[in-house]
Amino acid sequence: MKTQKYSLETIRHSLAHIMALAVLRVYDGYQVNFGIGPQTENGFFYDFEILDKNKRIRINAEDLPKIEEAMKKIIQEGLPFKKTKISLKEAKKFFQKINQPYKLEILKSLEKEKIKEVSLYQTGEFVDLCRGPHIKNTKEAPLSFKLVKVSGAYFQGKETNPMLDRVEGLAFLTEKELEQYLYQLAEAEKRDHRVLGAQLKLFEISEEVGTGLVLWLPKGAILKRIVENYILDEYLKNGYQLVSTPHLARFHLWETSGHSNFYRESMFPPVHLKEIDPEETDDYQVKPMNCPFHIIIYKNQLHSYRDLPLRYTELGTVYRYERSGTLHGLTRVRGFTQDDAHIWCRENQLEEEIKGTLNLGLKLLKEFGFNDYEIYLSTRPEKFIGEKKIWDKAIKALKDSLKEKKLSYHLDEGGGAFYGPKIDIKIKDSLNRFWQCTTIQVDFNLPQKFEMFYLDEKGQKQRPIMIHRALLGSLERFLGILIEHYGGEFPFWLSPIQIEVLPILEKNIQYAQKIKEILENNNFRVELNDQKETLSKRIREAELQKVPYLLIVGDKEEKTKTVALRKRKKGDLGTFNIEELIDQLKKEQ
């Protein structure tokens, strides 16, 4: 086997440089400022700022073929990648001379890291500050790349910085792999929950209702209810108590919790009642979280240590003002239902609670068919409240729980909230984007703010530790990912319509109706399609709606009191006795 001379990463990174040179040539006569140009998961990008005497020129999608052409020419020219090592000071001088403001910014941050020496790579007229490595000559770069999009990206990701034009490319070693990737992309698009949501009539996000607000259509609402019923049952079986709280509360409540301060930008603005009644001086706030309500319920009675751990759960719908550009189908919305719960416990119960919660969370994910996820553990940030000792204990409890389950995780050192450490689990969508679902957060803050306590063995007031946990996270998001995970082909127990009965002729409708009733009496979700269409057409429609089982009944079946079974994507499975079939289906339920 021929050994690969360069890694794919090196080749992609080199293509980014080749693109930079191409842009320099295509925009000859303009000032081209360069941001960064790394390799990515499937290719590379480079950020540019093109100026015509201080006037900004934007790169358009129509310009991409021109740049691609120039890149191919550069590859054919066979230009060498020349590396030079110079001191940081010299580098500064150099980039000042060729007037590259963003490269100078990057040098500044390197200076802060006390880096003394840097390397430059030159390809034709393009010189870049770059660690490398690179291919030796542009002719070693493959032609199997494709520039796919331009988008805006803030320099260094900071909103206060100028927005550069990011040109993204895909690159693979061979033309075949590139084509294969493009095919995969097209396939993934078919699994997109927004596409399937419309096709399978599950949900709608209507412009008239408002962006980021989900309307569940009859079939989607059933799907949502199946999920809700299942998880609530699990919670109740696992020692949680169900509570229910309103969507609004006095603004004062959010002042106590501190949300009105540190969470204000994510909240819908308060409702001023005095606008309709001058006597009403209180403002009300649509809830962005459920926690304060559950805390008030905790305080409804005096608690002894014997009550702990105390676990309250609610499918709580919250509203958050998310910036319009961040919204995405069901996975990022403005109104969503959390499978929320809050646990209060003593310090020595913390580890047990974390373990139990993690166990339950992973069990649910597995039940729903997810085995592919990433776990993150976020620890104490620089600004924090509470005692270091308790933080360390809590972090140890989180770590030990993960260790015991033999779960590998990413450590996000200092990434926790100011009020406590947390474990997050992210699951992948059809385009390999990760979405946070499960979150288990320890909170040392709210019990203090609300002056929560319990009485210990000596009758002394003690502060409980609080855990926020949502296992599916947001039902909307979870259902979005679930739709993609199954490509709309839900397992039997999750299918909105489990069985469809199709009478062949009009005279078979009565028998079909009877079959439907028998199945419904056995708690299956059944539809009868007696439309005046050909059998083939009704079968096609049911297949497109991804109904798991079709029961086709004609004269033959009516006479023998049987049904002909057709399985989704499998076709005709032959005739069955209805009672036998019900026994079979119950195993899938």
Add this chain to the structure above:
RNA sequence: GCCAACGUAGCUCAAUGGAAGAGCAAUCCCUUCGUAAGGGAAAGGUUGUGGGUUCAAGUCCCGCCGUUGGCUCCA
């Protein structure tokens, strides 16, 4: 929110600045059929919205609303 592209019938999409069109769905009629599209008729529109340019705007320009892909943020 920022950058770019896009917005035409319920859905998917056509239409050089010169008469708004097709397929599917829905409606009605015919067809009574054995495992992925039977045939026909009629209907469906202030081209997202408000301005402007032009003899003439779906098409060009500006504002707003929305969608998509990124940036940022997060369940």
